Amino acid sequence: MKVGIVGGGQLGRMLGLAGIPLGIECEFLDSSATAPAAAVGKIHVGQLDDEAAILSLAQRVSTLTTEIENISTAAFSGAARYCSVAPRPEAVAAAQDRLIEKTLFRQLGIETAPFVALSKPGDLDQVSVNADWPKIIKTRRLGYDGRGQAVVRSHSELAHAYKNLGAVPSIIEDWIGFDRELSLIGVRDRAGAIRFYPLCENVHINGILSTTVAPYDDSRLQLQAETSVARIMNHFDYVGVLTVEFFHTAGGLVANEMAPRVHNSGHWTIEGAETSQFENHLRAVTGLPLGSTKVRGCAAMLNLVSHMPDRPRVLQHEGVHLHDYGKSARPDRKLGHCTLVDDDRKTLISRLEALQSLIVKPNS
Ligand SMILES: Nc1ncnc2c1ncn2[C@@H]1O[C@H](COP(=O)(O)OP(=O)(O)O)[C@@H](O)[C@H]1O
Numbered sequence: 001m002k003v004g005i006v007g008g009g010q011l012g013r014m015l016g017l018a019g020i021p022l023g024i025e026c027e028f029l030d031s032s033a034t035a036p037a038a039a040v041g042k043i044h045v046g047q048l049d050d051e052a053a054i055l056s057l058a059q060r061v062s063t064l065t066t067e068i069e070n071i072s073t074a075a076f077s078g079a080a081r082y083c084s085v086a087p088r089p090e091a092v093a094a095a096q097d098r099l100i101e102k103t104l105f106r107q108l109g110i111e112t113a114p115f116v117a118l119s120k121p122g123d124l125d126q127v128s129v130n131a132d133w134p135k136i137i138k139t140r141r142l143g144y145d146g147r148g149q150a151v152v153r154s155h156s157e158l159a160h161a162y163k164n165l166g167a168v169p170s171i172i173e174d175w176i177g178f179d180r181e182l183s184l185i186g187v188r189d190r191a192g193a194i195r196f197y198p199l200c201e202n203v204h205i206n207g208i209l210s211t212t213v214a215p216y217d218d219s220r221l222q223l224q225a226e227t228s229v230a231r232i233m234n235h236f237d238y239v240g241v242l243t244v245e246f247f248h249t250a251g252g253l254v255a256n257e258m259a260p261r262v263h264n265s266g267h268w269t270i271e272g273a274e275t276s277q278f279e280n281h282l283r284a285v286t287g288l289p290l291g292s293t294k295v296r297g298c299a300a301m302l303n304l305v306s307h308m309p310d311r312p313r314v315l316q317h318e319g320v321h322l323h324d325y326g327k328s329a330r331p332d333r334k335l336g337h338c339t340l341v342d343d344d345r346k347t348l349i350s351r352l353e354a355l356q357s358l359i360v361k362p363n364s
């Protein structure tokens, strides 16, 4: 059984790793021959928006999937001539464009931050001078890890912020004063059966995920999130892992964005759940039965961003699971992560804090 994966970053690498014990071989399309997934499978070098490159990968595999949303969806869709394709290209296309994504959420009755589309410079006039500030402006396409967005503190800053982002089609949305950020990861199989992991609590620093702790135990919110994710999945007849990021506010959950793929806030499932998000994605897209999403106690994930800490220093921390993606260091680049699993949430949090201080102060 061979799975083709568009993108060979760390998500591809962890998908490839999960495939090995299952006897699933993965091949990747990436612009770099030395991308993280090179350690676990063959990389075909090509651009992710190159239709011919995607179609040529599709001809070598039985199933094609993706680890990233910014790909040629026309080619992803056309690949169905050669192999099975999951998730649905329409879901990937919706996740590429914040306006389409948020409009869909609303059509499905899923609450989002109030937003206005800025498709041309003239649309800036639609934003009332007396509106509540700050707001946040985001390019419709190609934003990730906080890139392609800016906080706008007053109407007078708006034109400048829009220009700074390249004057490209964007949205401007209300600033949400959330209590916390949560995400829900679900997986749907070909027959429409869905399993959910528990809610994850995420902390972002400068728009980049820093830590995840799971489960966030709140049965009412879990149900609300599951209802929203199931609606999106059923709308697309989705197959594979889908993640939705939420803001938890006094009024409940506000959906922020979706990822039609495995997600950084689910990395803890490798050690912290009976079946990881990576294995469950492969199971779903290849038509295998889904695995249990039950958690083993509670888990914490700490992203290693910008520089890799000293390996022995991290590994001296009892019970730590270190994942090094094999990437070269660059500011704001995700280079690896650590996972901790514990039976007791309080102990887990203090172990996470100890690990964070080891990493934040590498020379102390
Ligand atoms: N409307 C908002 N109100 C408050 N914070 C926001 C809002 N939108 C985004 N953020 C913050 O910025 C982070 C990144 O924004 P997001 O829309 O998820 O884009 P990205 O694609 O970069 O993850 C969020 O996780 C959150 O911390």
Ligand SMILES: [Mg+2]
Residues within 6 Å of the ligand: 245, 257
């Ligand atoms: Mg996000």
